[in-house]
Amino acid sequence: NLALADNQMNSDVALSVADHLIARGLDLMIEYQLDENMGSVIMDKFKRANIPVIAVDIPMVGATYFGVDNFRAGHMAGIALGEWIAAHWNGEAQAVIVLEEPRSGALTAARIQGQLYGLREVIGDAAFANTLYLDSGNTRDVSEGQVSDALHQLSGLEKIAVVCFNDDAAIGALNAARRANRQEHVVIVGQGADRRLREELRKPGSRIVGSTAFLPEQYGARLLALAQKILRGEPVPPAVYTDHVFINAENVALYYPE
Incomplete structure (x- = not known):
């Protein structure tokens, strides 16, 4: 089962969401929130609950990082x-x-x-x-x-x-x-x-x-594959980067056809 929650890009809401999801008994958390300082507080909650975390684009100490290089x-x-x-x-x-x-x-x-x-x-x-x-x-x-x-x-x-x-x-x-x-x-x-x-x-x-x-259209499938590896106990690198390409007027139609 996949549970979704919206932190509204707000640090206090993100903390409340973490408490709510921990209470539901998650097996793994995929977290995206902007505030690096609040990330440490949120990560501590998940560590104490023994829930592994994948941090998307904004790193959290102790989490597996996925996102932008x-x-x-x-x-x-x-x-x-x-x-x-x-x-x-x-x-x-x-x-x-x-x-x-x-x-x-x-x-x-x-x-x-x-x-x-x-x-x-x-x-x-x-x-x-x-x-x-x-x-x-x-x-x-x-x-x-x-x-x-x-x-x-x-x-x-x-x-x-x-x-x-x-x-x-x-x-x-x-x-x-x-x-x-x-x-x-x-x-x-x-x-x-x-x-x-x-x-x-x-x-x-x-x-x-x-x-x-950043090719976010690839994030979903790659995040789920990474989550499954972690849940199976397979080794994963500390950081997994998305692919990058510079998009300009000359190649935008090639990568993103209208």
Whole structure:
């Protein structure tokens, strides 16, 4: 039997959900929640109940990790962003905006680190003298507000690179640039390659270069296979990564036909 529960992306609700599911006598838990600090509290509850845990995308100490290879996913996007800047802006960016998600912890921060590392590999260090780190709030609307303020702060600049924690942040950044009539001043990469971002990539001249796909459509089958191995007592690695590919305007139709 498979029991489902919604933590509503809220730490307190996630804790309550854990208590409820433990009381039901689970054999194994597949957990996705954003708050790294609350993850330790939740994981302690499952350990005391002797219930194995698979942590999806956000690691929990003591759980088997399944999900994004964060540095690699970020690095792919950073390289692609740098190559676009090299081809269209003569290798020069005047500023870098970073839309991050501080709640998610060090491992997911590697997604941002990978993007910055890849970008620096291609265009060098000059642009990083003017770097703004902003909290994406993990939502499109918060990201849009943050980037709107940043564009006002960077009003004299016309070559701004934007790296993002996820696609919601990327779409929010694009919306902010459009609202300010400064689309041509930004170039953006995302993480996840979700449906909304893929729709944007299909538009001619989009200011989003692309996004590293996490292929969530493969998560279900792979998570269940991993869970069955754990329940059978078979050895599993401490981390199982999903596959990644960088999706852009040239290959989006190949990987995601309309």
